[in-house]
Amino acid sequence: MGKKDEVSKQFLDALEFRGIKRRDFLKYCGATAALIGLSELYGPKIAAALEKAAKRQPVIWLNFASDSGCTESFIKATYPSPAEVILDILSVDYNETIQAAAGKQAEEILAASRKAGGYILIVEGGVPTKKGHGMIGNKEMLDVLKEMAGPAIAVIAIGSCATDGGVPAAKPNPSQIIGTGEALQRVGISKPLVNMDLCPVNPQYLVGVVVNFLLLGKIPDLDSQGRPKMFYGQTIHDNCERRAHFDAGRFVEKFGSQEEALGYCLYKMGCKGPMTYSACPKIQYNDRTSWCIKAGGPCIGCAERGWTDKFAGFYEPLPGVKIPGLGGVEAGADKLGAIAAVATAAGIAVHAVATAASGRTKGKDGGKK
Numbered sequence: 001m002g003k004k005d006e007v008s009k010q011f012l013d014a015l016e017f018r019g020i021k022r023r024d025f026l027k028y029c030g031a032t033a034a035l036i037g038l039s040e041l042y043g044p045k046i047a048a049a050l051e052k053a054a055k056r057q058p059v060i061w062l063n064f065a066s067d068s069g070c071t072e073s074f075i076k077a078t079y080p081s082p083a084e085v086i087l088d089i090l091s092v093d094y095n096e097t098i099q100a101a102a103g104k105q106a107e108e109i110l111a112a113s114r115k116a117g118g119y120i121l122i123v124e125g126g127v128p129t130k131k132g133h134g135m136i137g138n139k140e141m142l143d144v145l146k147e148m149a150g151p152a153i154a155v156i157a158i159g160s161c162a163t164d165g166g167v168p169a170a171k172p173n174p175s176q177i178i179g180t181g182e183a184l185q186r187v188g189i190s191k192p193l194v195n196m197d198l199c200p201v202n203p204q205y206l207v208g209v210v211v212n213f214l215l216l217g218k219i220p221d222l223d224s225q226g227r228p229k230m231f232y233g234q235t236i237h238d239n240c241e242r243r244a245h246f247d248a249g250r251f252v253e254k255f256g257s258q259e260e261a262l263g264y265c266l267y268k269m270g271c272k273g274p275m276t277y278s279a280c281p282k283i284q285y286n287d288r289t290s291w292c293i294k295a296g297g298p299c300i301g302c303a304e305r306g307w308t309d310k311f312a313g314f315y316e317p318l319p320g321v322k323i324p325g326l327g328g329v330e331a332g333a334d335k336l337g338a339i340a341a342v343a344t345a346a347g348i349a350v351h352a353v354a355t356a357a358s359g360r361t362k363g364k365d366g367g368k369k
């Protein structure tokens, strides 16, 4: 079946009318196929699935305790953006942050959607369980979740606030905020649930999960914490562009230093990449422009459950990490400094000789200039 047979001309014309070129849209669908582990030949099938969904797949997006950073991340994405694909093509009937409706009108939309049922429920933000600490339309957020999760076909918790409370639930957590999974258990609702830990969620992860659902009619394979294996199957450290420096024992010890300019490993600056599972180095943010470590910041481990308390302070090295460049030494935060300082100095010296010999310098991401 050719592209034209699968995706109607009318649909592609409608997209073009909204400023999304058909060629870009089909290209985007091909890239999305690759994102979820399918051949790019599945692109037209994804386009067809989205066309079908435009007619019948409603989405409800609830905002609880958060800074709405996940919505921000989504709507700031580039053209043809996941926001356009999901928010324009799918029928997002309710999203408090970006919808025009408010007050009674917004409440009516929620009531009508609840009655119709069959929607995908996206949850952004944690759920306060202390009475009066999180209200929408004079209702406790926990009750809003209960009402709206009941008729949903699946629930997707986006961002670490939604999966386990995230930043708003950090100690001492005065509002007793919990994640979506725990909240659903508390109100006795069992639904297919996908957890997308990250702060904020990567828009491409959400597109991948929604497209997987539309195309294959099921949520993707999940790990023990309910995260899609396709995005949470490997550590940041496994795919990090600074990994060769780690393996050789070349570390940044101070921001603004020569080692930092050379793009050395950020382990000693507190990088939590060795214990954090997420595809950030592969998928990156803003149309693969950059990501935390490429931009020069150590990973703070925001893809891991309980990261706000577990990984604080964020600039302290993780204990118990084996460092191959130092002969497989397992160094704790206390003893790493002295060992690695020697290796770093040696690494810089070797690098300087090699650079002078080749006449090249390296950028912050370790790439050649």
Ligand code: SF4
Residues within 6 Å of the ligand: 236, 237, 240, 241, 242, 243, 244, 246, 264, 265, 266, 267, 271, 272, 273, 274, 293, 299
């Ligand atoms: S910067 Fe972090 S993730 Fe990258 S190699 Fe170093 S420790 Fe591993």
Ligand code: SF4
Residues within 6 Å of the ligand: 198, 199, 236, 276, 278, 280, 291, 292, 293, 298, 299, 300, 301, 302, 303, 304
């Ligand atoms: S690299 Fe680390 S801190 Fe940055 S988004 Fe990924 S998991 Fe979070």
